[in-house]
Each structure stands twice: as structure tokens, then as C-alpha cells.
Amino acid sequence: MSLTEHLDLRGGRVCWPEADDSLPAADPLPRHAVDVAIVGAGVMGAMLAERLTAAGRTVALLDRRPPARGSTAASTALVMWAADTPLTALTETWGPAEAQRRWRRVHAAVLELAARVATLGLDCRWASRPELYLAGDLLDAHGLRREAAARQAAGLPSAFLEADLVASRFGLPSRAALVSGDAFEVDPVALTQGLLAAAAKRGATLTWPADVTDIVTTAAGVRLTTAKGATLDAGQAIIATGYEAARQYLPAAFRLGSSFAIATAPGTDPAWRDEALIWEAADPYLYARGTADGRIIVGGADEDFADPARRDAMLDAKRAVLERRGAEMLGIGELRADCAWAATFGSSPDGLPAIGRVQGQENLWLAAGFGGNGVTFASLGASLIAAALAGAPDPDEACFSPYRFG
Ligand SMILES: Cc1cc2nc3c(=O)[nH]c(=O)nc-3n(C[C@H](O)[C@H](O)[C@H](O)COP(=O)(O)OP(=O)(O)OC[C@H]3O[C@@H](n4cnc5c(N)ncnc54)[C@H](O)[C@@H]3O)c2cc1C
16 A cells, blocks of 8 residues: 555756755654654755744655655746736636636745745745746647736736737747746756755754655644554645545545656756746647756647656657757757756646645645646745644635545
8 A cells, every 4th residue: 555656756967056965965754743644755844844933833755766866856946926826718618707816826925935935045046037937738829918918907917019029129039929027937846955954953853764655644634654554644735746645535636647857968058138037828839938047948849648768768769859849939040959858747727736635634734836837836825734733714815726626
């Protein structure tokens, strides 16, 4: 019996430094009960631990891997509020008020994260960048104008740019786009480690490798059991296990696929102006960003299967596709990958995550950042769950319920 599936989450080589000597020491599993046990020490678990220890709770994190070595290390870490499903499309499903409400809450989560990074003084290459959403087969120039109007009606900082203005302002091929504010880039591994360190300073423990195989309800809350038979009692447990989802709790609407990314050698960037975060209104879409050490990252070319062997077997072919299509999108002569990686990726029908209490369980929570904005969704998850545990539920919490699709 296993709480979560074991997945080979990524193949190839990512561009973030992952040296073993940067790993925090592993703590023994606490002998005493804690307020909150968090299963998973990726960006979601780290964000939760930081927020909950700041609220004065005792927290224990458990991970079967070293911290920040799951999907978080595969992330290209564009920190955005605009979701994969456009606001105009979400409006057709939920109506304008409900669609706007969801997008505004995600936007607020980005700003909360920016404030948190600043307050904690995290050294994680956090930088504010304009975000460019280029016309594609999902939204052409006309569709982007409507999308801009919908975002502006929601009070969100986006504006439509004609193709020639995109070219002159950003030094990119001529293509209509939305330009948006309140977007950022970050090193996701450094961010996660910084958050874990902040939580550890306030007494959080981080136990790895510790594979949680079972969580049961007790009179005082929950009891977690590991593969080695050790147990931990907690008032609450949060399942922050990423794409290794607890399928007995997470509905099938949250699906797995595969995604691919390349990064050029350090010193290649900047190749366009203002170091904008770039993505396409297309399905599947391509996206690009620079890094603090001057790499160009290009990602996308997604597949809707999740089999790791099949995924990794495609890496060489996908590297060539990303080099060619990335160079076209950016209008540069050649892109040559210094590293390339393939990874499991989770999506949802509305591009939004699964955050909330497990149905029928008082003390068990899901925090699954499915959708393109996993880093932002970690900030959102931490806010929603911290508010609920403080007895003051966020007014928008139902928008992100894992069970919203029925
Ligand atoms: C190629 C790619 C590009 C991406 N680009 C972006 C981007 O540009 N912007 C963005 O915001 N998001 C992006 N994402 C998404 C984002 O990276 C993820 O949503 C996020 O990193 C997931 O974090 P997590 O903490 O939920 O999962 P993980 O980092 O995978 O952490 C979960 C942890 O849970 C542990 N675990 C699982 N089961 C158990 C168990 N039973 N017991 C103990 N431990 C367990 C795992 O070992 C793992 O370490 C991208 C993802 C990929 C793959």
C-alpha cells in the first residue's frame, strides 16, 4: 500500500545548480506530535512550512527525496498569474464574476510571494520582468484584444500591443501580444531552499529520505507511517507531493503529461529587450526566459502522455524542436542547448490547482499545484491553508477546491 505513486519525475540535465553540498542536513523524525506534518519538500511544501511556522505552528516536513529534487528542480520558474486557460475561456465556463475572482486571487498570490521573498531577504535570483503573451493558434490578435479587455475589467495589469510595437519595444519578431505586469523570474531550487531554511530557523524539521506510505485519522488528528515503519502524530497533515499525487484523494480531472525544456550556456542572454518572460497563446505553447547567469531557457513541446521511458526517449528530438522553434519565436539566428531536460507535468481543466481539505476528512489537506503556474500556486496554497487553519477561511477557497469539477 502506498500513499502516492513512485514516478521518475524528470530525465536529462536541468540548468539549476543542484550540488549535493547545498542540501540541508536531514533531521530525525520528531518523537513528539507536531501541529502540522507536510508530506513533500518541493516548492509547495517549502512555501507551506514557511507560512505555517511564521504563524507559530510546529511543522515537520517529510520527503522521500532530498528537498527540492522533485519537479521543482525541473521548473523553468516563470512566476506569473496568467493561467494556461485564458480568462475569456474561463469566463465562458464560470461567468465573468467567478472567472475574474479566480484570476484576481491568483494575481494576489504572486504579489504575496514577492512580498515574502523581499521580507525574508531570500537569495534566489528573484527579479521583476514584463510578461509577453504572443498571438498564437489559441488566441489571435482579435482574441488577445478581447482577453486584454477581460483582464482590464478584472483590474489586472495587462494591455494589448500591436505586432509592430512588440517588435520595436522588445526586439522580437513582429507578432501581436499582451504585455502584463507583476510577473517575475526566480531560481526555483534556491527559492525552495531559502524557504525551507526560514522554516527551519523557526523550528521546522525536515526528514529525508522518508517515504510516507499511510496517513490515518486518530482522536488527536492524524498519524503518518513511513515505509520503514516509523510514525509521526500531527494535528493536521498536508499532502504536497506534486505530480506523485495521492490518487485516492485527487480527482482524475487533474492529469499528467510530459514537458521539455532546454537552456543555452551561461552568457548567451540577453537576446531580446527587458528580459521579458515570453509565451504563446497556443496549445501546446512555447515559452522563453533569461536567467541571472545569462542563459536562455526555452520550454514547451508538451505531450499528453506521462510514461517516463517514452518521455525521456523523446528528449533528443524535443531538444532539436525547441532549438529550432525557440530561435524562430525569438528571432535569433541559432539557439544551441547546453542542457536539456524532460519532465512529468500536471494540468487541470481550468489551469488552476487543487488546494483544500480532503473530502470527508477534517485533518487532511491536498496542496497540488497542477497547471502551468506551480510556483504561484504554491504561494496560493500556503495562503489558503494557513487561513483555514487559523479559523479564518479565505473567501475564495472554494474556487480551488480539488472537487470543483464534480
Ligand atoms: C518542465 C517544467 C516547467 C515548469 N515551468 C514552470 C514555470 O515556468 N512556472 C511555474 O510556476 N511552474 C512551472 N512548472 C510547475 C512547477 O515546477 C511545479 O508545479 C512545482 O515545482 C511542483 O512543486 P511541488 O512541491 O508540488 O512538487 P515537487 O517539487 O515534485 O515536490 C513534491 C515532493 O513530494 C515528495 N513525495 C512524493 N510522494 C511522497 C511520499 N509518499 N512520501 C514522501 N515524499 C513524497 C517528492 O519526493 C517530491 O520531492 C514547471 C514544471 C515542469 C515539469
